[in-house]
Amino acid sequence: MNEPIWDLAHLGHVEMLTPKLDQSARFFTDIMGMSVTATAGDSLYLRAYDDYEHHTLKLTASSQPGMRHFAWRTRSAQALERRVAALQQTPYAIGWNEGDLGHGPAFEFRSPDGHLTELYFDTEKYQCGPADQSALKNTASRFPGRGINVRRIDHLNLFAADVRAFRDFQLDTLGGIMTESIVDDLKTMNPRAVWFMVNSKSYDLAVTVDYLGLQGRFHHVTYAVNSREEVLIAADICLENGIKIETGPHKHTIQQTFFLYVYEPGGNRVEIANTTARLITDPDYKTVFWTLEERKKGQAWGLPTIPSFHTQGTPMPHV
Template identity: 60%
Template sequence: MQDVRFWSGEPCFDIAHLAHVELLTPALDESVRFFVDILGMTVSARRGNSVYLRGWDDYAHHTLKLTAGPVAAMEHFAFRTSSPEALERRVAALERSGLGLGWIEGDEGHGPAYRFRTPDGHIVEVLWEVDWYQPTPETRPALKNQASRFPARGCNVRRLDHINLFAVDVRASRLALQDYLGLRLTEIIIFDDGSEKGSWVTSNNKGYEVAITEDATGTPGRFHHVCYAVDTREEVLRAADIMLESGVRIEYGPHKHAIQQTVFLYVYEPGGHRVEIGCPGARLVLAPDWKPVVWSQEERKRGQAWGLPTVATFHTYGTPPV
């Protein structure tokens, strides 16, 4: 049996949450229109060939950066630490790991960030300084305890929920996030031969913020999807109607995952990235001694929670395309 520790050593809370993701798109204008008009996100800034966006209750300046590129790909994703001191500790651990790439000065909406590369090749940033979103007169909410006004546009996605990374070696990438960032493992797929097919890790009390699943093509460093959350199951169903009316290709769903119990809809945005509109499962991981839920090969053959088989493209399609 593989190592399925919830903790990696002493409990560590240096990482606060998933902060943002940068996606390269060969169709920047069309991708922006998709995320604004169909998902209901807001543009925070434009800089060069990049556009910065957020869900209506994301507190930060942005949670998604779209950048023009020759092919669809995930350029990097980022975590925010729980303090400046926590950032120093994580950087020291990453430098000892040999995975470190060094510092960048910052970007629109955030300060200096330290970059590293996962064993599979994904680029990750850790940072502390972020700009909080400042509402405009048009986006100012009636209640000051939410980040901005409900947009009443498209799917009305509320916040960044999670990302899914494709990996050739799921276990190596998962252990790197546990060992050097202090993330916790909540659920895992282990097949009969002992191979790790999928892992779900978190930095806080959410069930997961990063999923890592095996790339059946054997191509390292690819991206599976980004998920933005809505509040109810009904909104996922409404999102499916919106996609149908808008001519957006639906890949999978609406349905409910067995693992983590998220009610989901998967679509493709114009640049080629898979995007999930999800209503996360109600479970929060509050137990400090949580035991990771292990799913077997036989259990995964049963498909999703209500019996829908997993589509074949879920194991092969990612960005950049192969």
């Protein structure tokens, strides 16, 4: 077995497309409790109160919902050079861009399923002012006391038509380890879903099979709160504000995440979660495999996985 590659530091940001920019912006600021750090053209840049970078979410006006790109931050400039060299040996590399508000030059590529992705290292760390200075010097900015009060970006989930190809590309070219996986059975080991860890968090990226057989679709982005109780409160806040709740609050069997899934006004799925149940510190950790038969038992307390979870992604095909 090859030694894992540890050149990725964490999920950096997601650019979400929305046909209702104003309504989506109100959702992320008033309901989620995030702050706008900049605007440029048809885009807004937002962060949660303990995100250390300039932004973790870029909202861009578009004719339909979805994800334009997501980005990994590497552990160092040298790590970025190593991963770019590896990407250039694949058919998925695109090339360098000049960067964006909040970060320096980034190398663009596509996943085997077509998701546009960036790698970068140079970044602008958020500098709070008198209005959002926390009393705690180890918090990026003060607790907002607004809406759900999400703390930080946590992870991203993507749909893929070919999960095996995505898995092999991620592990061989970008790095990290696969912490958990759903397979057809323990004989064929055909992957239906995979979870990747690039630091001590049990996952920054999940990839699940697209049951519609489409490529390059977005499933959801997740923002973390401080406790399971806050996930319950988030459900009340969404209920009171007419935000569509898809499923939850509940607990995932895989990764043990306590979750709530909702749809922001532009049509994209967003998860509010408490994700601190599992940290992985074992240096020779072995992937946990779940079979489809085991997953038929439902989530942790027996709630079946809602059918839309396997088919509803953005963009949706026109019928």
